[in-house]
Amino acid sequence: MSAAASPPVPAGAELVRIEPSTLPGWSRDDQRVVLRLFAKGCQTDPPLRQGIAQPEGLTRACAAAATLLAAGEPDLATARAFFESHFDFWRVRLPGAGTGFMTGYFEPEFEGSLTPSPAFPTPLYGRPPELVTKMPGDDWPGLDPDLSAAKRGADGLEPFAARAAIEDGALDGRGLEILFLRDPVDRFVLQVQGSGRVRLQDGSVIRLVYAGRNGHPYTSLGRELSRRESIPPAQMTMDRLVARLKADAGFARELIALNRSFVFFARRDDLPPESGPIGAAGLPLTPLRSIAVDRSVWPYGMPAWIDAEIPDGEGSSEAIARLVLAQDTGSAILGPSRLDLFVGSGSAAGHRAGLIRHPVALTVLWPRGQGR
Structure with a gap:
């Protein structure tokens, strides 16, 4: 050779x-x-x-x-x-x-709505215009090197809001909402997978693709649940994690908040139904x-x-x-x-x-x- x-x-x-x-x-x-x-x-x-x-x-x-x-x-x-x-x-x-x-990983499909309602209160957000993604070779002095994105403000770059702050309304009132899902668990699964389909009540389907994230490090909720409830890691499947989260809304909010990473999406109405999702x-x-x-x-x-x-x-x-x-x-x-x-x-x-x-x-x- x-x-x-x-x-x-x-x-x-x-x-x-x-x-x-x-x-x-x-x-x-x-x-x-x-x-x-x-x-x-x-x-x-x-x-x-x-x-x-x-x-x-x-x-x-x-x-x-x-x-x-x-x-x-x-x-x-x-x-x-x-x-x-x-x-x-x-x-x-x-x-x-x-x-x-x-x-x-896979492309999930969830029920959703274009407008908020008691049945669909959980927003999906488009990419905020002030979000700056860190590119290979970028040097951001003064910021945590583990950040992969930041917020561009009047005085330069600063950490973007973490998941808990966003879920408490940090982006509300800015018109960034593009769709609404049933609960934070559906949103969490969609964010982990990075793309998905949302079926509206009239039967039409909207395709979503990754549009950026807030830059905070990702935390595995499956690993955390395994630790808390002494579940062998080999038995911690996505199905098991989702079932546990769906069973207790309060526990779900608390556990999901541990993952400070938050993903933003964009609609891709040009994608045919038979096409696979768009990768990175x-x-x-x-x-x-x-x-x-x-x-x-x-x-x-x-x-x-x-x-x-x-x-x-x-x-x-x-x-x-x-x-x-x-x-x-x-x-x-x-x-x-x-x-x-x-x-x-x-x-x-x-x-x-x-x-x-x-x-x-x-x-x-x-x-x-x-x-x-």
């Missing part, structure tokens, strides 16, 4: 270059699915959430995929050869266990083919190979070995082999996504000849 420039990886992670033929399932996967996604571009300009710069080789590979697809639908051998010829394959290993960790890269997500990664480590548009055994949502498990595409990110997705797998839309997808907390073997595909 000839020498190749490896992708950038934080200290403590090990990269091992491998041949694609050694990947279990590589010869059985349908790489045409990801090739079609890849041909649509690495990201929009600008993406919904800014990540690290894309290597030039990745941009060129996206363009090459578009050229290939323009000539007609390729056969499976051609699609497989495209990735083998444009990328080097690097297995990501961590000290100790060696494998990474994967969770699942600005492109639609595809069930079981789109992943969220740490945007400070891996670029959007990067292909990767995952190998894991995950719940099928029906009481059994499924071995999943396939090519995927980095198209999203998340506040809790931190580290070189921490992934979030997009499972789909609706309640069944949500049930399955909440069960996924499993080891994963990650192999990243890095543009051939593209160094650090």
Whole structure:
């Protein structure tokens, strides 16, 4: 095997270059699915959430995929050869266990209203105009380095209101409300997932996409509930967390307030009903083919190979070995082999996504000849 420039990886992670033929399932996967996604571009300009710069080789590979697809639908051998010829394959290993960790997420759907009422009192807010998102390389002296966003005031940047202050009315009266949900638990789930559908009383559906967050660090409520009620972490699913919150409104308010992070949304009325939600890269997500990664480590548009055994949502498990595409990110997705797998839309997808907390073997595909 000839020498190749490896992708950038934080200290403590090990990269091992491998041949694609050694990947279990590589010869059985349908790489045409990801090739079609890849041909649509690495990201929009600008993406919904800014990540690290894309290597030039990745941009060129996206363009090459578009050229290939323009000539007609390729056969499976051609699609497989495209990735083998444009990328080097690097297995990501961590000290100790060696494998990474994967969770699942989904696009939820809730009932809602365009106007507040006793049935729908909980507002969703659009992005406040004074909110400033911290970009890679930004230096904000005097502010907590853990803040990822801030408020631009008359005297410069200052911390934006945390969740408790917003829920107490810090944004009221400014016309930022875009929709109203039944309760704070529905809003919390929507904010964790980062996108969703809201079904109005007339049956129409409004699509929502991520528009920013207040910049305060994310706190896992599942982890906190596990600690408080001595629930083994492996048993703390999203379904269980939501059921506990729905059962006690006072407890829900108190627990949700521990997560100081607060997400804002925007309507996307142009999205067709059959389209997946829009990820941080600005492109639609595809069930079981789109992943969220740490945007400070891996670029959007990067292909990767995952190998894991995950719940099928029906009481059994499924071995999943396939090519995927980095198209999203998340506040809790931190580290070189921490992934979030997009499972789909609706309640069944949500049930399955909440069960996924499993080891994963990650192999990243890095543009051939593209160094650090």
